[in-house]
Each structure stands twice: as structure tokens, then as C-alpha cells.
Amino acid sequence: MKVLFVIGTRPEAIKLAPVILECQKKKGIQALVCSTGQHKELLDSAFEQWSLIPDIELDVMQAGQGLNELLSKLLSQLDIVLSDAKPDCVVVQGDTSSCLAGALASFQRKIPVYHVEAGLRTNDKSAPFPEELNRQLVSRIAHVHFAPTEKNKQALLREGISDNDIVVTGNTVIDALMMCQKxxxxxxxxxxxxxxxxxxxxxxxxxxxxxxxxxxxxxxxxxxxxxxxxxxxxxxxxxxxxxxxxxxxxxxxxxxxxxxxxxxxxxxxxxxxxxxxxxxxxxxxxxxxxxxxxxxxxxxxxxxxxxxxxxxxxxxxxxxxxxxxxxxxxxxxxxxxxxxxxxxxxxQKPNPYGDGMAAKRIVDFLASVE
The missing domain is CATH 3.40.50.2000 (Glycogen Phosphorylase B;)
Structure with missing residues (x-):
């Protein structure tokens, strides 16, 4: 299975690094990393932290660029990536413009989308802006929703997402934090x-x-x-x-x-x-x-x-x-x-976001997909 990870910002890199590293250990999964360069300076240091080298690097940013111009560049450049790489599925994370573009470009090419950190909601389109609407749109596109918590799962269920398409995993940032501390x-x-x-x-x-x-x-x-x-x-x-x-x-x-x-x-x-x-x-x-x-x-x-x-x-x-x-x-x-x-x-409270095993749960699921 060829899995393409679309990453645009440092938080995405931090939160997807444990998943990518777990994929690299799993027989039968080929992980490809596409860096969109949405936050290039911060992104490069995050990749270095995890000794990851992107397979594909885009250059979508320019000074003074608006959100619409960014999204249009992301869509056009990611479309070429998808055409060339021909992944079996695309993994996106969170709620950034890169996440939305990766999901939408994949949908247009009928490639399954798996959304990490799904189901977070304020239900206020203006806060956070534009992230709240980005993640709601991705939820309409995604085939599988990796929800960090049970509360996130319930939010997706209320929006009509099938229980069969939701996997509660914990948040991968806890995996990253524990790995970093170690x-x-x-x-x-x-x-x-x-x-x-x-x-x-x-x-x-x-x-x-x-x-x-x-x-x-x-x-x-x-x-x-x-x-x-x-x-x-x-x-x-x-x-x-x-x-x-x-x-x-x-x-x-x-x-x-x-x-x-x-x-x-x-x-x-x-x-x-x-x-x-x-x-x-x-x-x-x-x-x-x-x-x-x-x-x-x-x-x-x-x-x-x-x-x-x-x-x-x-x-x-x-x-x-x-x-x-x-x-x-x-x-x-x-x-x-x-x-x-x-x-x-x-x-003195336990962390409600997981136990550091989220990446393994996600990759075990990916490996089970026929």
C-alpha cells in the first residue's frame, strides 16, 4: 500500500512524524511524504527533528499571499503530485490549508482520504479562522476519521458520519512528545x-x-x-x-x-x-x-x-x-x-489526549485495509 502524507506546517509534521515512522516499520506500507512548504522555515526544522526527508517538496508561499491564492496553488500543485505518485490513499492532519487542499485534490481524483485529528469542533466558523471550516469540509470528504477522543467521535456522529468510519486513536502529539522526551x-x-x-x-x-x-x-x-x-x-x-x-x-x-x-x-x-x-x-x-x-x-x-x-x-x-x-x-x-x-x-491531572500509542493504532488500521 502506497500512502501519501500531505504536510504543510510544523504542527502537522510533529503530529504525523510518529505515524510516518511507524509506517516505515510496517511491512507492506510505503510511506511518501509531500511537504507543501506552507510554513517552510518551521517545517524544515520539524523534519530534521525526526530525521525525515520529504519525498516531494512544493513551493507555494510568497509574501503577502492571501488564503484563496494559497489554496489555489496548493490544489494545482498537489494535483500534479497525485497524478505522478498514484497513491492508494492520502493522509492529512488537522485543519490547515494544506490539509484541506490535500483532501479536496484527492477527492477529485477518487483517492481515499484518511483524516488524522478528526472531529474537533467549536461550531463557530469564525473561530478559529479558517481552521474550523477547513476541518468541517475535510470531514465531508474523508473516508476514515481518526478521532483523538470519544468526544471528537461523538461530534462526527452528530454530523452523520458512520460509526464504522471512525477510529478513536488518541492524539499523535502525545506520541511525539514522549518520543522527544526519550x-x-x-x-x-x-x-x-x-x-x-x-x-x-x-x-x-x-x-x-x-x-x-x-x-x-x-x-x-x-x-x-x-x-x-x-x-x-x-x-x-x-x-x-x-x-x-x-x-x-x-x-x-x-x-x-x-x-x-x-x-x-x-x-x-x-x-x-x-x-x-x-x-x-x-x-x-x-x-x-x-x-x-x-x-x-x-x-x-x-x-x-x-x-x-x-x-x-x-x-x-x-x-x-x-x-x-x-x-x-x-x-x-x-x-x-x-x-x-x-x-x-x-x-495533577491525567492527560485526556492519549497514552502515546495513537500512531500504532492508526498504522495498524492502515495495514488492515485491503
Missing amino acids: KMTPESNPEILKLQGIYEPKKKLLLVTGHRRENMGAGFLELIDALRELASNPSLQIIYPLHLNPAVREPMIQALGKTDGIFLIEALGYEAFVWLMSKAFLIISDSGGVQEEAPSLNKPVLLLREQTEREEAIEAGTVKLIGTFKEAIVHGVRELIEDEDAYIEMT
Whole structure:
């Protein structure tokens, strides 16, 4: 069986790497990797982390490109890939433009689509944008839906997806996290060595990430004001790895670049980011992956969103929705600093997203397909 993996962003690479590596061990499965280059700089470091070399590399990005132009390029270039590679099935992950294009181009050529991380929903097409609609569209196309949790499965069932077409697997990011922790070598990782020169163990580290389109503008301005106020506490250290998107990084650099107590750093490779998460007192983020990874590291997450498709973490108590208003961010941080019981309550919970065996379940299913 020839399986084509379509990957466009670093999260996709991180979450599909365990599946690809498992495929490489399975007799009878030939794994081909197509990198669309949607986030090329970050993507290359993710492939390097897992010693993966894409079989096919596309070049779809250009400065100032809109979503429609990106999607049209992806569709036309992936159509050529599908024509040449002739895969038996295509695996896509998550909710990116590359995911949607991979599914739609495959559908047009009558190639079965298998969707990893299926069934996540906010049911609000504007949040996250455009990811919510992307994943709903992929669910109409996919032949098989690999749902991370039972809640994700129930969401798909409510949309009329057959129970026979859904496999609950756990989230593959937990596989990736465990693999990364097992092979981590801080003493030989230049990014970690550099972080060790910044990190102050005697202070409580607030790790911050942000990249969502719906937070650009007013949301990030609120975050900036909150971080300024929090940085005035000498017992805290704030480290913020910046996203490559100029609309995200430039306002942060202009507003916070010279603020004492705040370290704006370049985006990190996965191993270095996992190391930094492990050192954090808490994490302030709008990231999906962080919501899934942090519980395994016993780190509370204050989520810079009004709603989330990852409700399991909210229900488990490992993630708290706080939105983007300055007052809510500052209050959320101070509460966890001052209330030890509240902090412990968020950190001593099992991870609801799996046991590190999701990739094996997915590949076992692929191997069973005739």
C-alpha cells in the first residue's frame, strides 16, 4: 500500500512524524511524504527533528499571499503530485490549508482520504479562522476519521458520519512528545544551550505563545499590556518565542522588545520548545498543540481564546479559558501564583489526549485495509 502524507506546517509534521515512522516499520506500507512548504522555515526544522526527508517538496508561499491564492496553488500543485505518485490513499492532519487542499485534490481524483485529528469542533466558523471550516469540509470528504477522543467521535456522529468510519486513536502529539522526551539531549542541542543562558531557575517562568488570526490586532494589544504589567514583578520571567508571521511578531517586537523581564526569542525547534515547556511555571497561549502537550508535563495553560475545540482539557481542569482581555490574563496568572491549591489542582491531572500509542493504532488500521 502506497500512502501519501500531505504536510504543510510544523504542527502537522510533529503530529504525523510518529505515524510516518511507524509506517516505515510496517511491512507492506510505503510511506511518501509531500511537504507543501506552507510554513517552510518551521517545517524544515520539524523534519530534521525526526530525521525525515520529504519525498516531494512544493513551493507555494510568497509574501503577502492571501488564503484563496494559497489554496489555489496548493490544489494545482498537489494535483500534479497525485497524478505522478498514484497513491492508494492520502493522509492529512488537522485543519490547515494544506490539509484541506490535500483532501479536496484527492477527492477529485477518487483517492481515499484518511483524516488524522478528526472531529474537533467549536461550531463557530469564525473561530478559529479558517481552521474550523477547513476541518468541517475535510470531514465531508474523508473516508476514515481518526478521532483523538470519544468526544471528537461523538461530534462526527452528530454530523452523520458512520460509526464504522471512525477510529478513536488518541492524539499523535502525545506520541511525539514522549518520543522527544526519550531522545532529548540538552547538552548537544544549540537552541537549548542558548535557552539555558537566558532561563533564570530562581524565577517563575511564564512561557507565552500566540499566533491565531482572530487574536491579531485588539487581542494582541491586550496581551501586550498584560505582559508589561506582569513583567513588573521581579519574581517572574517571561519568555515569548515569536511566530514567523510578521503580523504577529512585529507588534510584539515594537511594544515589548526593550521591556525588562521579557525575552522575545525566535521560534524554536520542537525539542527546545519541549525543554522550555518543562521549565515553565505556567503557559499562556492560543495554541492547540500546547493544550494537548502541557498536561503531560504537569503545566497549567491559560488559553487566549473565547472558546476551544479541545474541550477535554477544559473539562479535565488542565486548561483555563481566559480570553484576551488584559485584566483576565493578569488575574489568571496572579491567581496561580498566589493560590498554591489552585495551581496544584491544574497540574495533577491525567492527560485526556492519549497514552502515546495513537500512531500504532492508526498504522495498524492502515495495514488492515485491503
